[in-house]
Amino acid sequence: MTAKLNVVPFVSVDSMMKLVLTVGVEKFLTELAGYIEEDFLRWESFDKTPRIASHSSEGVIELMPTSDGKMYGFKYVNGHPKNTREGLQTVTAFGVLADVGSGYPMLLTEMTILTALRTGATSALAAKYLAPEGARTMAIIGNGAQSEFQALAFKSLLGIDKLRLYDLDGSASRKCAKNLAGMGFDITICSSGHEAVEGAEIITTVTADKQYATILTDNMVGSGVHINAVGGDCPGKTELHRDILLRSDIFVEYPPQTRIEGEIQQLAADHPVTELWQVMTDKAAGRKDAKQITLFDSVGFATEDFSALRYVRDQLRATGLYEELDLLADPDEPRDLFGMLLRAEQAVAKPQMAT
Amino acid sequence: MTAKLNVVPFVSVDSMMKLVLTVGVEKFLTELAGYIEEDFLRWESFDKTPRIASHSSEGVIELMPTSDGKMYGFKYVNGHPKNTREGLQTVTAFGVLADVGSGYPMLLTEMTILTALRTGATSALAAKYLAPEGARTMAIIGNGAQSEFQALAFKSLLGIDKLRLYDLDGSASRKCAKNLAGMGFDITICSSGHEAVEGAEIITTVTADKQYATILTDNMVGSGVHINAVGGDCPGKTELHRDILLRSDIFVEYPPQTRIEGEIQQLAADHPVTELWQVMTDKAAGRKDAKQITLFDSVGFATEDFSALRYVRDQLRATGLYEELDLLADPDEPRDLFGMLLRAEQAVAKPQMAT
Missing domain, CATH: 3.30.1780.10 (ornithine cyclodeaminase, domain 1)
Known part of the structure; x- marks a missing residue:
């Protein structure tokens, strides 16, 4: 230079x-x-x-x-x-x-x-390997600073064009919808997480509270969906009920970090997970069938x-x-x-x- | 701001x-x-x-x-x-x-x-607690980028005003002497490490090679001196012969780092060392008598x-x-x-x- x-x-x-x-x-x-x-x-x-x-x-x-x-x-x-x-x-x-x-x-x-962009890009990249084929609808729970980047990354890489937004704070959802207006999405603002996940093939959770939270309960997750869990990313901060993890095939970036920071901090240290790079290099299977629940337990990794x-x-x-x-x-x-x-x-x- | x-x-x-x-x-x-x-x-x-x-x-x-x-x-x-x-x-x-x-x-x-300045300042600070009282003469072995900062720090904090310089490359010593001209030092350029340490109450070693080197051999170090070992600061890079370490009371910044990077990587992992902060807070003794060889095994610490x-x-x-x-x-x-x-x-x- x-x-x-x-x-x-x-x-x-x-x-x-x-x-x-x-x-x-x-x-x-x-x-x-x-x-x-x-x-x-x-x-x-x-x-x-x-x-x-x-x-x-x-x-x-x-x-x-x-x-x-x-x-x-x-x-x-x-x-x-x-x-x-x-x-x-x-x-x-x-x-x-x-x-x-x-x-x-x-x-x-x-x-x-740049982090907002790379987080969205990584989520969408993982979903390319894990989400059900032909998925068009994504629920986004948590409509803060990261939400629009997630939406656009999934549109660009997977063709997602239907969004179902939910946030505890309705103004966050309206902000997200307004920012994405005219960009080719069909957007529904929902009044509960339950409503948001209706018909969604992909569920993105991207809330910010630093605590153990339960953004998704077990009954909200139907068979065949892909969960893109972005918000749980440090010790003591998770978004999903443990039972969902037990029903899902879990994919992670770098296990030594994810076990400390990710949703899987709720599970035993030897709970089986698949590394994303292994799916990408055909060393491990990604999505195997239409009923499988896949979970990308994203924490963000240095690479x-x-x-x-x-x-x-x-x-x-x-x-x-x-x-x-x-x-x-x-x-x-x-x-x-x-x-x-x-x-x-x-x-x-x-x-x-x-x- | x-x-x-x-x-x-x-x-x-x-x-x-x-x-x-x-x-x-x-x-x-x-x-x-x-x-x-x-x-x-x-x-x-x-x-x-x-x-x-x-x-x-x-x-x-x-x-x-x-x-x-x-x-x-x-x-x-x-x-x-x-x-x-x-x-x-x-x-x-x-x-x-x-x-x-x-x-x-x-x-x-x-x-x-700033690192050159803080390294010099830390060395001189340690010497304030460890060097023989009334020291005026310092040998500096290794006359590269760090040498002038060491000299001036020791002058400012301890009143060192006689320098004995040695470097394998004579032009480095001349550069150092020229840079320090008119700053109140009596400077002698020496043609060997042996010559440099003659009469020096403080010996500073600050060479840069990334290898196990022996800048100081055991017979070069007389009783009562303070050794300020600055150059040995990563695994595989040391400056002092092991026998010197065994005759010295060794003071370090942060043992878990110094055991990896310092001169004491040549010694057993449980070889006794004293932490500098303990000397400063009167939790441990610094120099106890005029015959003792004190060694500050400096690697540079985050604080x-x-x-x-x-x-x-x-x-x-x-x-x-x-x-x-x-x-x-x-x-x-x-x-x-x-x-x-x-x-x-x-x-x-x-x-x-x-x-």
């Missing part, structure tokens, strides 16, 4: 919005899903670790690193459900892609918007952010939608960091003497 | 150099050591973890998080010894300080220069970076040496991230229609 060693390309929130709008949201989601799938297909080449979480009474701050041996990526992300009451985002994020060979960062980007960072980086040259950040010290002589400091002093002093 | 929720103050390399020069290097090191000491004194209030390392054949990329329950900090840092051959820095770093209550980042800063981030943040208001980075998405309504994207489209489209 640049020969200036001190400079790291930076994608601000403003640049990210322009990038998404320039590419187009649906195309962005589709292409991003392609990058995510690519990385799931080479799952074994990644250095994987559960994210490193720092919990407090009000939320969590996490670092999510991974590497494919050539590039290294990490995301900083917080989760503070009470934030919305103070006019702040529940989740904010930024991330860095770096060159493994030199250790030098090659991209710094906002990831609040998905890595894919998103790769995708954004690949858009920089064509779009020019980035700034140059003076992030890395670059002395004339690499071992002379202190000399660089001294010369900066002279550079500051000299012009003053000249005038 | 600002009421704009999307904005995070950013200290670039240029701003950091100006900040150090505005405060003055020695005052910066002294004040920074004060912040580091403050945090060592409340050691037990920190959430501590060994850094998370991603190793490759050519180097390592690490994340170093910690939190005191109110603020959360992390540093990204790489170590690639071969980089200098390609005109790059061995170590580059940047870091973030965040608010635990909201999870929002409150500072992003370069940390290549020191946390202290450095705190210090830099506290300088922002008075100096104004930062930029505003548009890093965090800030929708008018926090749950309406997608709506923000839509409105950005309108904001782009409208002015075009008006003209």
Whole structure:
């Protein structure tokens, strides 16, 4: 991108919005899903670790690193459900892609918007392998910041065009419906979770409370549906009744992390789950029959952010939608960091003497 | 700093150099050591973890998080010894300080220069508790990017004013001596490690090779000296002969990390060491007598970076040496991230229609 060693390309929130709008949201989601799938297909080449979480009474701050041996990526992300009451985002994020060979960062980007996009893209990607064939109708329970991204990702990748929205807070559902107006959906706002799941082949749960909740009870889930459980994503935060898990075939991203954070924290540590990458690489079966309940217990894994960072980086040259950040010290002589400091002093002093 | 929720103050390399020069290097090191000491004194209030390392054949990329329950900090840092051959820095770093209550980042800063400063400050701080009283002479073996910062920190905190420099590469020693000229040191460039340690009360080893090396052999270390071992800081990278360790009283930052990365990786996992914070809080003895060999097996710990981030943040208001980075998405309504994207489209489209 640049020969200036001190400079790291930076994608601000403003640049990210322009990038998404320039590419187009649906195309962005589709292409991003392609990058995510690519990385799931080479799952074994990644250095994987559960994210490193720092919990407090009000939320969590996490670092999510991974590497494919050539590039290294990490995301900083917080989760503070009470934030919305103070006019702040529940989740904010930024991330860095770096060159493994030199250790030098090659991209710094906002990831609040990007995380919303990659979460939607990952959910839809998983559903491509797991949802009943020909599905057109999706219930979305929880109509907050992530809901529209889920809807559009499922439209782009699976052709979902009927939405049944439900949120405890009706204004959230109306916000979601309004935002998606004119985008090709037939939208029904529902007054209960029970109503929302009627006729839905896919059920997406994406609520934000940091607690054990029961967004879906067992009687709400009929045979053959695919459940896309997005909201349960940290210890003590789940959305589904345990009985649903016991009736479902459960698919996860990275078991060591999902067992800590996902719906399956409600189950025994050895409860059988299938890894998504194994389905994608034909090492394990996805959906086997029309009556099966499939559950994608999504918590969000570092490789998905890595894919998103790769995708954004690949858009920089064509779009020019980035700034140059003076992030890395670059002395004339690499071992002379202190000399660089001294010369900066002279550079500051000299012009003053000249005038 | 600002009421704009999307904005995070950013200290670039240029701003950091100006900040150090505005405060003055020695005052910066002294004040920074004060912040580091403050945090060592409340050691037990920190959430501590060994850094998370991603190793490759050519180097390592690490994340170093910690939190005191109110603020959360992390540093990204790489170590690639071969980089200098390609005109790059061995170590580059940047870091973030965040608010635990909201999870929002409150500072992003370069940390290549800042790490050099905090490493020097930490070494000198440890020596304040461990070095023989009245020490004036320090040998520095390894005269690369870190050497001047060590020298100035020891001058500021302990009054060291005689330096004996040695490096395999004589030009590194000359560079170090030239950079420190006129700063109040009596400097001798030596032609061997043996010559360098002659008469030195403090021996600082700060070489960069990623291998088991023997910068100090047992016969080079006389009774009563303080060894400040800075260069051995990752698995497979040490500087001291094992026999020296067996004759020394060893002081470390955070044992679980030092046992992996420090000189003591050469010793049994239960070899007795003393934690620096315990010396500082009078829970353990530091130097007990004039003949004792004390060894600070320094690897650099996350709390020191946390202290450095705190210090830099506290300088922002008075100096104004930062930029505003548009890093965090800030929708008018926090749950309406997608709506923000839509409105950005309108904001782009409208002015075009008006003209």
